[in-house]
Amino acid sequence: MIEVPLPDSRAREEALARLDALVKPLGALGRLEELAAWLSAAHGTVPPRPLDDVRVVVFAGDHGVSATSAYPREVTAAMVRVFLSGRSGVNVLARQVGAQVRVVDIAVDDDLADVPAPVRAHKIRRGSGAIDVEDALAPGEASRAFEVGRSLADEEISSGADLLIPGDMGIGNTAVAAALVGAVLGLPAEDVVGTGTGVDEAGRARKVEVVARALARPRGSGPFELVTALGSACAAATAGFLVEGAVRGVPVLLDGVFSGAAALVAREIAPDAVRWWLAGHRSTEPSQAFALKALGLTPILDLGLRLGEGSGAVQAVPTLRAAQAVISDMGLLADLA
Template sequence: MIDVPLPDPRAHADALARLDGLVKPVGALGRLEELAAWLSAAHGTVPPRPLENVRVVVFAGDHGVSATSAYPREITAAMVRVFLAGKSGVNVLARQVGAQVRVLDIAVDDDLADVPAEVREHKIRRGSGSIDVEDALAPGEAARAFEAGRAVADAEIASGADLLIPGDMGIGNTAVAAALVAAVLGLPADDVVGTGTGLDEAGRARKVEVVAKALARPRGSGPFELLTALGSACAAATAGFLVQGAVRGVPVLLDGVFSGAAALVAREIAPDAVRWWLAGHRSTEPSQAFALKALGLSPVLDLGLRLGEGSGAVQAVPTLRAAQAIIAEMGLLADLA
């Protein structure tokens, strides 16, 4: 079990009291007030500090179930180069809010010899196993990937990050996410499998079959055994990233279906870590809805997104900044002449 500090309950209570005293009807700013109080608790101060240094880390890797996707697995390596060129969706959206984007090759099925060495410094393996017929990872790899994710979070925080966002890139990742959520929550494959990259009904039916086969395979009961059997190196690294953000007391804004699934497993490792997480947006994938309900998280935005990469969470950053601004800058009813 990993020890995680708790957000400050006194700061949360003080924030709620201040919000009730602002120049507005009580509760008139709805979810913004809830987020302002949450940030106050996370920072241990009222008002909370501005969110000035937002970091997105995209964990890239291929999955053996990539045949369930509408796109070939070679896209993953190509997209790593697009991230590095600053041309991906999350690159564009991150620039709008002043966030920095880092991409890491955790398990891309390519040597990527032409990209900077620091992109590959945490590589665990080339691709993950096809979970319908074999384990995703070899023994010990899930723990290694988890620790890699923790190290990445530490590095981002050491360089000034005050908000962390996990991103993902990997053909087949929605199938892996569906399998993880189904396994943790005891759900059938048909309930959690969506259309991913845009599958038609026949494609979705094949994906359901793959996930059902994966769930039927024998596996251990612990979180690392689950990541080994049904997850991926990227899922394990993302889980480590989420947990370490919480350990360090830095808020984490979850993205879509993949980070939601990783968070569900991460909670099994560090139950109190969920207190440091917010859900950035609602994915169109059904498994995310199950994961967020189990985690007790409500998405900040619902824009019908299914891109991944951290792109949805990035768009929630202005809402968090607005929440910080209202409690920091609005006047008090008591000060009215």
């Protein structure tokens, strides 16, 4: 079990008292007050520090169940190049809040020989196995990918990150996420499978069949055995990223369904890590709702998004900054003339 520090409960109580003393009716700023107290506990100070340096790390990889998607597998490699060009959805949205975006090839089914070497430096394998008929990963690859995720979080934090956001890119990743959530929470495929990239009802029915076969396959009981059988190298790396953020005491803003599934796995490895995570937005995928309920997390935004990449979480950054500003800059009732 990985040891994780706990947020500062004293700072949280001090923050709640200060929020009640601001020039407003009690509780009038609703969720902003909850977030301000949460940030104060995470930072161990009232008011919490500004969130000036936001880092998005997009974990890219292919999945053997990509046939359940509305898009071909080759899109993953193409999208890595789009991230590098700065023209993806998350690139555009991140620029609006001053966040940095980094893409890492964890398991893209392409050599990507034309992209910068740092993007490929952490590659675990070329694609993951088709989880309905075989394990996603070879023995040992899940733990290797987990440590890669930890090292990436460590790099970002050591260079100044105030807030981490995990992004994902990989055709077939919503099927993998559904399988992981179904396995961890004991839910049937029908309940956790959504439309992903936008498949029709017939496509969703095929996807349900694939996930159901995956869930019926034998597997080990531990978190790494689970990711080996039903996950992917990207899921393992994302879980490591989430855990290391908590170990280093840096808030992590979850994105959509894929990071929600990885968070369930990460909680199995480091139960207290969930205290350092917030849910950026509500995905349209049903498995995310189950995952967030199990984690005890309420999404900050609900915009009907299903892009992934970290794009939904990035849009929640201004809300977190507003929460920090409220507790930092508002006046006190006691100071009224």
